[in-house]
Amino acid sequence: MKILLVSAVVVVVDQITKVLTRSYLDLYDSVPVIKNFFHLTYITNDGMAFGLNFPGGVYVFSVISIILTVIIFTYLWKEQNNHILMRLSLALILAGAIGNLIDRLLFGEVVDFFDFMIGDFHWYIFNVADSAVTIGMFMYLYFSFYVQPKLKTETVS
Numbered sequence: 001m002k003i004l005l006v007s008a009v010v011v012v013v014d015q016i017t018k019v020l021t022r023s024y025l026d027l028y029d030s031v032p033v034i035k036n037f038f039h040l041t042y043i044t045n046d047g048m049a050f051g052l053n054f055p056g057g058v059y060v061f062s063v064i065s066i067i068l069t070v071i072i073f074t075y076l077w078k079e080q081n082n083h084i085l086m087r088l089s090l091a092l093i094l095a096g097a098i099g100n101l102i103d104r105l106l107f108g109e110v111v112d113f114f115d116f117m118i119g120d121f122h123w124y125i126f127n128v129a130d131s132a133v134t135i136g137m138f139m140y141l142y143f144s145f146y147v148q149p150k151l152k153t154e155t156v157s
Helices: 003-024 057-078 084-107 128-156
Strands: 030-034 038-045 110-118
Touching (some): 003 038, 003 084, 003 128, 057 084, 084 128, 110 128
Antiparallel strands (some): 030 038
């Protein structure tokens, strides 16, 4: 499946950006790229999305991540002849899951560094893998609610 190349590229970019972050920034360093809007801020997260955590979380999240990664891969495999938007959305979600899973398995925590803010409002700090999952989910929802119904009505006509 050629679409897995997308997943592979995203995972590689994710891991390279995390290695660069670990190499060139100290934990909690923040470097303004666009002052008061976008900074590179090195933090780690041993919980799940948005810093949510509970006791034993790193182990639970690792197991859940492995299970979900297998499920997403299986779903992508079953949908390999489906619309490109569906396959691309799943490939991005899979890449994000794998990217963060690698961090959890190797380091017990995930590196985050994209830090956006407007005034005193800061969004959660995130990484390339998080971005891939988010974009993939929006694409999947768009496909499911807008594209797929149109495809079904075209098929019926």
